[in-house]
Amino acid sequence: MGKRKLKEENFTSGECISKVQQILRERFCHPSPSAKLFGMELQYKHLSELLKRTAVYGESNSALIIGPRGSGKTLLIHHTLKKLMEVKQVRDNILQVHLNGLLQTNDKIALKEITRQLNLENVVGDKVFGSFSENLAFLLEALKTGDRAHSCPVLFILEEFDLFVHHKNQTLLYNLFDVSQSAQTPIAVIGLTCRLDVLELLEKRVKSRFSHRQIYLMNSFDFKKYTNICKEQLSLPSEFPEKTFAQKWNKNVQSLFEDQTIQDVLQNQYHYSKDLRSLYLLLMLALRSVTISHPFISSSDILEASKLCRVDSKANIVHGLSVLEFCLIIAMKHLTDIYEGEPFNFQMIYNEYQKFVQRKAHTVYSFEKPVVMKAFEHLQQLELIKPVEGLSACAQKEYMLMKLLLDNNQIMDAVQVYPNCPTDVKQWATSSLN
Incomplete structure (x- = not known):
């Protein structure tokens, strides 16, 4: 107890402010997979069950996570995977492949990345195959350790899914969905996209092999929930080194959101965009005003940040x-x-x-x-x-x-x-x- 008190006394004002900036900026810019899911509890439950059935029971599945940018699609998938990997039966029994339509711009690049992530470069070697489907079939065959019950399940996560639709003949999507429908290696294909019309972009043969499971994220929380999210994101955690400062900071945050001016700013932001990414930008801009001489966020800081968020670039x-x-x-x-x-x-x-x-x-x-x-x-x-x-x-x-x-x-x-x-x-x- 004495050592902790001494440590807190040695924690200077400059270090304190630096720590506040570090914690909150990391929270706003890089949401942790272990971060709380706001308004996505049902979607998390659905996705978790889906992936668990693949990892534990070898059941192949495919699904799309659809929602506007900033709605939490990537956070949802990372949070779900983190929770699943805490289960030993899942952790020891599943392989992951993460692809992104912005990076894997054609099927050849995508196949190379699949090979790299599955650590199968030594298996492929200099072998040359006729088609993409033969290449993929060989890779999946290499993962088998016996019959289907003992095959290693593979989870494919395709971010910017709508960009894969523009690949020649949609070959990658066709083969992945085809494998998920057949009694081959158990795989789960999860696509993330912000396009609501993405199914209309799929070729008929691809669409027929897709399970048509769709998980929607629409930021459906009300203004009260939105304000609570804002308070939570701006509050310091209980394990903050300087307990006294953390209490003062959190008390200031609480009183800040009782101010009618701030309520009006948040109301405008809420109606403008429920996107949490936009909210985090507002808080980030307000946070930059925090210094040793100005250690707490004030209503004028948030007002100024709001003006900067709405600034017209032209x-x-x-x-x-x-x-x-x-x-x-x-x-x-x-x-x-x-x-x-x-x-x-x-x-x-x-x-x-x-x-x-x-x-x-x-x-x-x-x-x-x-x-x-x-x-x-x-x-x-x-x-x-x-x-x-x-x-x-x-x-x-x-x-x-x-x-x-x-x-x-x-x-x-x-x-x-x-x-x-x-x-x-x-x-x-x-x-x-x-």
């Missing part, structure tokens, strides 16, 4: 434009309003700019046409304008039809915060073009 680009480029954007705004969204070309924009310069010659410096063209091209490079496809492919660049990728609200917001914006330019932006 509007930010406009803030960094030159006055000439900004004038061209205003000219485009007026032309878009007059012609009700019809495309424009450089010559039209240049003419409008020249009219403005002539009216305000005493305050606005006139630029030569090549300089204005350079500014116009820079706006295209920044993707604030884009060519209209098909309509002006062969036209000279002065007459190439373009569309503005900013709306009026974004432009008017930029006008208000544009640094050192000439008064005449501001007035031009807010006036109607006659």
Whole structure:
């Protein structure tokens, strides 16, 4: 007891804040497989039973986990596997293969990765087979230790499942589902995707071999649950080295969420996106304000973080434009309003700019046409304008039809915060073009 107290006394403020930052950032950026599942209890039970039947009883299965990005698909599969691997009968009796559609872009690469993860390079050697199915059949045959009852079950986890659909003839999916339907090596194929229409993308022969089990994750928790998740994620664990600081921190977190201002911020965030990844980004941005001189998160930190989360990236680009480029954007705004969204070309924009310069010659410096063209091209490079496809492919660049990728609200917001914006330019932006 005395040693623990001495240790806590030696735990300086700087170390304390560093530890807080480390624990919470790790929690927000890399959710642990042992982390609590929020609102996924039924899905966990379903998936756990499915995988257990493969690992323990040698029953082949296939299923899809479907949900929007940030809904916890990967966390669910990792959490389920962690819990299953704590059971000795499962741990000693199953092999895992993790594939990702972003990395394994064709069946040849996927087969190579399957071989590597199953440690069968020495078995394959320099052997050459005719087709993908023969290769896969040989690999699975190599895992057998006798009859089907003694074959080693294999779990295939396919992240970004919808990308595997675009492989030539869907050969990988066909063979995996075919094996899961036949009395060969027991395997479980679990696909993770954010596309609700993924089954419509499957070929008829592939779809016929899929079990049609689908597990949906839709972030269905209410606002009260959402607030509780936020509190839990921001609270320090009981094993935090400095007990007194942890108590103060957790008490501050509790009082923070009783503040009506914070309730409003969370309400807006909840209606904007129930995605927990977006919530963690908000908390991460608030956490960066915590320092030795400011050791607890305040309501102003969360308000500031909320503004940063909602920041408009295109509007930010406009803030960094030159006055000439900004004038061209205003000219485009007026032309878009007059012609009700019809495309424009450089010559039209240049003419409008020249009219403005002539009216305000005493305050606005006139630029030569090549300089204005350079500014116009820079706006295209920044993707604030884009060519209209098909309509002006062969036209000279002065007459190439373009569309503005900013709306009026974004432009008017930029006008208000544009640094050192000439008064005449501001007035031009807010006036109607006659």
